[in-house]
Amino acid sequence: MVDHNSELVLETKGLKAYFGDNLAVRGVDFKVHSNSVTAIIGPSGCGKSTFIRCLNRLHEEVPGARAEGSVRLKDQDIYAKDMDPVMVRRQIGMVFQKANPFPGMTIFENVVAGLKLAGIRKKSFLEETAERSLTHAALWDEVKNKLHQPATSLSGGQQQRLCIARTLAIDPPVLLMDEPTSALDPISTSKIEELILQIKKHVTIVIVTHNMQQAARVSDYTAFFLLGELVEFDETSKMFTVPKDKRTEQYVTGKFG
Amino acid sequence: MKKSALFQFAERKYPYRKLKNVLILSTLYLSAMLAVTFLGAVFAYVVMRGVPGLSLSFLTELPKPVGEEGGGMANALLGSLELVFLASSLGIVWGVMVGVYLSEFGREKMASSVRFATELLNSVPSIVIGVFVYVILVKPLKTFSTLAGAVALGVLMVPTIARTTEEILKMMPVHFREAGLALGIPRWKVILKVVVRGSIPGITTGVILAVARVAGETAPLLFTALNNRFWQFGLFEPIASLPVQIYTYAISPFEEWHTQAWAGALILVLFVFAINLCTRVLLAKRSQ
Numbered sequence: 001m002v003d004h005n006s007e008l009v010l011e012t013k014g015l016k017a018y019f020g021d022n023l024a025v026r027g028v029d030f031k032v033h034s035n036s037v038t039a040i041i042g043p044s045g046c047g048k049s050t051f052i053r054c055l056n057r058l059h060e061e062v063p064g065a066r067a068e069g070s071v072r073l074k075d076q077d078i079y080a081k082d083m084d085p086v087m088v089r090r091q092i093g094m095v096f097q098k099a100n101p102f103p104g105m106t107i108f109e110n111v112v113a114g115l116k117l118a119g120i121r122k123k124s125f126l127e128e129t130a131e132r133s134l135t136h137a138a139l140w141d142e143v144k145n146k147l148h149q150p151a152t153s154l155s156g157g158q159q160q161r162l163c164i165a166r167t168l169a170i171d172p173p174v175l176l177m178d179e180p181t182s183a184l185d186p187i188s189t190s191k192i193e194e195l196i197l198q199i200k201k202h203v204t205i206v207i208v209t210h211n212m213q214q215a216a217r218v219s220d221y222t223a224f225f226l227l228g229e230l231v232e233f234d235e236t237s238k239m240f241t242v243p244k245d246k247r248t249e250q251y252v253t254g255k256f257g
Numbered sequence: 258m259k260k261s262a263l264f265q266f267a268e269r270k271y272p273y274r275k276l277k278n279v280l281i282l283s284t285l286y287l288s289a290m291l292a293v294t295f296l297g298a299v300f301a302y303v304v305m306r307g308v309p310g311l312s313l314s315f316l317t318e319l320p321k322p323v324g325e326e327g328g329g330m331a332n333a334l335l336g337s338l339e340l341v342f343l344a345s346s347l348g349i350v351w352g353v354m355v356g357v358y359l360s361e362f363g364r365e366k367m368a369s370s371v372r373f374a375t376e377l378l379n380s381v382p383s384i385v386i387g388v389f390v391y392v393i394l395v396k397p398l399k400t401f402s403t404l405a406g407a408v409a410l411g412v413l414m415v416p417t418i419a420r421t422t423e424e425i426l427k428m429m430p431v432h433f434r435e436a437g438l439a440l441g442i443p444r445w446k447v448i449l450k451v452v453v454r455g456s457i458p459g460i461t462t463g464v465i466l467a468v469a470r471v472a473g474e475t476a477p478l479l480f481t482a483l484n485n486r487f488w489q490f491g492l493f494e495p496i497a498s499l500p501v502q503i504y505t506y507a508i509s510p511f512e513e514w515h516t517q518a519w520a521g522a523l524i525l526v527l528f529v530f531a532i533n534l535c536t537r538v539l540l541a542k543r544s545q
Contacts, residue, residue, distance in 0.1 A: 058439055090441030100436040103429075103455035114440035117450050163436070170440060 042225035099159035157188025307523025343407035348414025356422025387477030406482025421463025
């Protein structure tokens, strides 16, 4: 059930994203409640991926891309002048569409990469974190005996869960997922959906998805994007049954998109 | 059924097309075989002429003075290893850094000038590099030296390593960089520990090409490391190397030295083969 009193974790105001002169996100006001799962749906090219990439300041890494407006993570302004993007990304993790374990690293090295490359060397801490993260990502039992094998030896679905574990290892309060299951088979997809429902006790999740059933299954809130604008934002149960906007209704019932 | 105009045309041309096919295929096949045969012939000849000169003393003893029997190239063997090792330390680090700059940081105009410069450097005859190092190191230090030889060879390695590194790093998909950045890893560390580290197998190929190339270089050493008939380990003395020793013995009037030169050539060829083979094995192991 949705808890209306839970605190706001993320809030955007008038968020705009550009690629060169091209406006991809056209001023979005958006709120994310703590320990909820918020799904972002919309047709391809509607700016939903660009939007969540603004939330951890990854958008600006694309040559020529920039963002305007404000994004607040609790009481911090993510786009403040003195804010280091590295510090933003340590609090707002991201899982991508394509599983991307680091090449040349073992399973273990991948899970702790974020910690190790931040300079943490304590072996016991790294080992504990690896086990906990892999357990949360529902992968521990499958890999506990081969932690020191190359990450690329895993199947696609396992690799994606490894990437989730790698992000959970840095213990971010917010986790962004950009179509995390669109390249996976139904069994791997359901495993990831289950783990989303498990880990939302610990992290707040924003997930971009093309799969309407997935949004309905895992999310508490849903946002519908169209042509770079946020058309409607509400509790998932309402969005899929009594949407206020005609366009939302057409999209969720499959009339276009 | 009526045959189409195209079909009739193709039918008429068929024997000619088949002939052309056979001709081109056999030309390609012969070219490939010729290349292999050529390498095989060189290797066979070097083995044939080199083996008689091989002995334990060849591998362990210093050259004997003219007129005395026996002696070996032990100092040149070790000298070559030392030169190649020092040159690699310089050339690999330097070349990889140039490659990382070109692929990750180079602004368009600057990067293309640097790229062009490395290409030019690659086509500068190695003897010119030798003369240049002579001017900047040998003359000021007033001595031929290991250091000068290693610098000359190291510079020769830079273009190959830089270009391979650049190409390999550019092949690394952008989503690995994004994954690293999204974990809150600073950009330079993402490049070093994710992008470069993940590209090591590819970069190694460039490094081997470069090492194999400089291991056999003679011309730049004539002006820099010179030669030495004795053991030598310091940085600031002339040092013996296999290619220069082979050259010296091969142009000498003594039959025994000729035999030794062939033996030296055999060792050099085997050394380069061994480097190639080792890395292939290592790479195959890594990719499993």
